Amino acid sequence: MKNDIEYIVSCEVSDLQTIRSLVSPKYNLQKVKRQFVDTSNDSAKLLENLLVKQHDDSLFIIILKN
Numbered sequence: 001m002k003n004d005i006e007y008i009v010s011c012e013v014s015d016l017q018t019i020r021s022l023v024s025p026k027y028n029l030q031k032v033k034r035q036f037v038d039t040s041n042d043s044a045k046l047l048e049n050l051l052v053k054q055h056d057d058s059l060f061i062i063i064l065k066n
Contacts, residue, residue, distance in 0.1 A: 001026075
């Protein structure tokens with residue numbers, strides 16, 4: 001898939017929608033996406049990283065909203 005995308009881009013096609021429409025018939029994109037993406041608790045990881053940054057840098061402020 002990477003080679004196909006590189007070829008399409010080398011033909012000066014840079015619009016994501018066009019690239020997706022050209023690649024979609026050949027590959028099941030949702031299956032590939034689920035296989036390589038780790039979405040386990042992304043928001044919790046982000047909050048954890050922000051809280052660590054706040055702890056390390058007194059000028060970094062996080063305002064939590066309910």
